[in-house]
Amino acid sequence: MTLKVYGLPQSSATQRVLVVLKEKNVPYELVPVDFFGGELKSLAFLAKSPFGLIPYIDDDGFILCESLAICKYIAAKYAGSGTPLLPDQSDVKAVALFEEACSVEESNFQPIATGIVVEKYFKAFRGLQPDDKVVEECISKLNEKLGGYEAILKKRRFLTGDNMTVADLAHLPTGTIIGDVGVKLLGDPDKRPNVARWWKEISSLPSWLTVVAEAKAA
């Protein structure tokens, strides 16, 4: 049975899963959810995704939530297919550095970048004014964090070393939206040449460009 992804093509968490599926050449079916119709609060949905969030997957009866966990599962299950996106699982230190990079994205990038997205993207979507003070604070914090990224990427092509992993791809959706709303921190080659080099490489992936195109078309 084809793997089913329950989510939306425009949802950043769903997009993380889609880019990994495409990189691994895994066939899938995206089952759109009725986000504005309240489907995520229905008992049927909560039975599968207890926090009422998208995406979740149904892999031949195996239900899994949380986009990063889903990405890691797909990358492990289909390790031999498409682009390798995990370190050698028998190398405890390589796995540790991969987990460190995933955690950096979760704690040092995602919450701050999402703050910018909420103000400048979601609020605009609902016809509300962004809180400029919040935007300024988030940009200032993100600048500081990207200093850390620059230090890491000065020594490595990707966050964990020479090979791209799920940890790099996890940045794509939210990183792309903040660029779209005018916060061009990731692409600034003068300020942070290595972050810009890394960002250009991952955001140019054909798989990512397809995810973006499919979201626009939907």
Added chain:
Amino acid sequence: MANLKVYGHIISANTQRVLMILKEKNVPYELITVDFMHGEHKTPSYLEKHPFGQMPYIDDDGFILFESVAISKYIAAKYRSNGTQLLPDSSDLEAFALFEQACCIESNDFYPLAGGIVMENVVKPLHGTSPNEVVVAELTAKLAGKLEGYEAILRKHEYLAGDKVTIADLAHLAVGSTMTHSGVKLLLDTEKWPNVARWWKDITSRPTWREIWEERVVAAKLLAGS
């Protein structure tokens, strides 16, 4: 070979997380206290090791690693046969996926909210500012919503990833205990979330956690007094 060194502070929740796992796995370690109150974690020499200037990081015989959950997973994997089993079998892809799901739930649905409450109620006062009660109330309400999800999971399983305790459960202890201690007692509510309360009682009763909490209480008194 040198003992594993943890650079952090007993008062830091993320340091406590790592120490908890080390104790559960019976791994000898040395805690090197970072003078965070005077900004040691932002000095150039610290940033050399930890580019984000946070606590903790470890030095395992020259191998430097930061991010407390990554450190926890590393220790649990390296010392797999020591002490308590804290990871599922890595060859069982579905069990491992459910473990990773539980880790994500902690970091996305618990830590930002409970951590925010701790920031207001504990960290700000430590630096001489009052808590923002409106923020505390908002975060408390959001966290209560998330605990409905926890209750649904823990109604079916003893622990978050299944029927065995894992890092995903223990990762809640530091911030959860500090939040409870500061007066936000959601995790103790046996009426609203009987299974959450059951799970919370179970993991907070672990002797290794009691040891760390006692050390933390002593350190908190010293810091408050200084």
